[in-house]
Amino acid sequence: MPELIYCWRCKMDVPMLTEDEWQLVNPTGLVEQIKRYREETGCSLAEAYRNNIGATSLTAYEALTGFRETNPAALMHHRLKLYGPLCTSCRKPLRTPTATFCAACGAGREV
Ligand SMILES: [Zn+2]
Ligand SMILES: [Zn+2]
Incomplete structure (x- = not known):
């Protein structure tokens, strides 16, 4: 599911x-x-x-x-492919696969 x-x-x-x-x-x-x-x-x-x-x-x-x-x-x-990994802070997906920070809460991408 x-x-x-x-x-x-x-x-x-x-x-x-x-x-x-x-x-x-x-x-x-x-x-x-x-x-x-x-x-x-x-x-x-x-x-x-x-x-x-x-x-x-x-x-x-x-x-x-x-x-x-x-x-x-x-x-x-x-489609999952269109987005980045989930934000470690707010659990929203990063807006693009290459985004370096979360557009919702501003948290940086975890490397
Ligand atoms: Zn939609
Ligand atoms: Zn976030």
Whole structure:
């Protein structure tokens, strides 16, 4: 079961996926799917979501994490690889893999 980690964009704790899990959920395929659907139908992004495009990825994410996400686009960044290690002081992830200090509390990265 993926760990709940603070997401800087959603501003809440979410299950962050490892690379293996992320491949299973496959949000990249989903983004392609949405793009194709919009090209075919000329609908807006919001409409594509409303018509359940992306339901496969959302279902896979829920099956893996037990967390019900409703916005398929959020899955794109719920990926551990995009962030640094957890801050030793406040347990939020460093904002990027190369960050040298925590953007939340200012603590330096542990070497
Ligand atoms: Zn997020
Ligand atoms: Zn911190």
